[in-house]
């Protein structure tokens with residue numbers, strides 16, 4: 001048991017920033033981002049304590065955590081009701097990270113808001129590949145989709161983000 | 172707006188807010204959380220983790236408690252957002268004599284743990300001498316070390332070190348707030364502190380009950396219903412034995 005606890009403590013420190021970024025990019029706001037990161041890690045812990053030691057040892061942590069986080073985030077943005085999108089960094093942040101210089105914050109919030117406008121399938125593909133820097137193979141594994149599908153979703157998503165596409169959002 | 176892949180990359184470089192890791196670890200029970208609880212003995216700060224309660228103190232402020240905790244336990248506690256009603260209930264229960272809490276004594280030596288576990292066996296409203304704890308844990312000559320371990324109890328009030336007193340009637344040291352605090356808590360539990368001290372000063376250690384032939388520590392509930400005329404005051408085990416009394420199996424005034 002002690003082993004799992006140490007694995008988990010390391011996991012939290014190694015992946016908290018990545019998971020927060022993932023939550024931010026997928027949900028479009030910092031508040032949800034924090035909860036996505038927190039829920040993901042707690043779910044991971046509950047799973048880890050049930051896994052046999054060799055499964056814990058062989059775990060591909062990055063892909064595994066991203067898969068959990070995508071599910072956690074989906075539960076949030078698929079929830080009925082209005083979605084929160086960060087507006088020009090107006091929300092107060094109790095514990096600012098190093099990226100908080102106001103201008104940078106506003107820019108990042110703009111990027112997150114733009115992502116939030118993408119249809120879900122494009123957004124998830126773009127976020128995993130371009131924000132989280134996963135390989136296509138990893139992103140495909142996380143999403144449970146063929147690599148080709150992920151590739152084409154990334155390309156379509158990017159075209160929309162660049163303003164090169166008038167495609168209607170029909171997802 | 173037009174978003175480039177460089178923008179996306181920068182979004183991926185945001186840092187998690189400070190405290191997130193700590194909140195996750197506390198949520199998993201791997202870090203200590205604490206809260207302030209209003210109890211019969213006043214406001215008490217209590218810290219806990221997955222293994223159980225790890226510290227308690229009647230600090231004047233959250234800051235003071237955090238300092239105490241860091242010095243005592245060596246970890247950084249996190250203030251609980253909303254202390255669970257279940258925790259509050261357990262704390263109330265524990266202070267009224269029901270044993271529902273678990274404790275995390277990991278940082279302590281085996282000897283210290285044995286002392287504290289033994290102290291916890293002393294029922295609500297009763298007291299035992301330091302020598303009793305020493306004997307019960309199999310180190311009859313380590314009375315002083317028992318005193319030290321109890322004085323350094325990281326979880327006073329809940330691990331009832333206040334129920335261990337000096338055989339000579341002096342109330343003795345108390346890490347939970349000095350002799351006066353110790354007296355106050357024992358009084359709250361219904362212990363007649365002055366009566367005990369008077370007995371001890373007169374050299375009385377035990378009480379025998381003629382009708383049952385059993386002798387006890389004065390606060391043992393075993394003989395509490397005995398009529399006064401049936402109670403014999405005893406100075407030591409020899410005297411008890413000579414008068415035909417056998418030691419109580421519940422409070423164990425003698426080694427079994």
Ligand SMILES: [Zn+2]
Pocket residue numbers: 386387388391392393394419420421422423
């Ligand atoms: Zn007894």
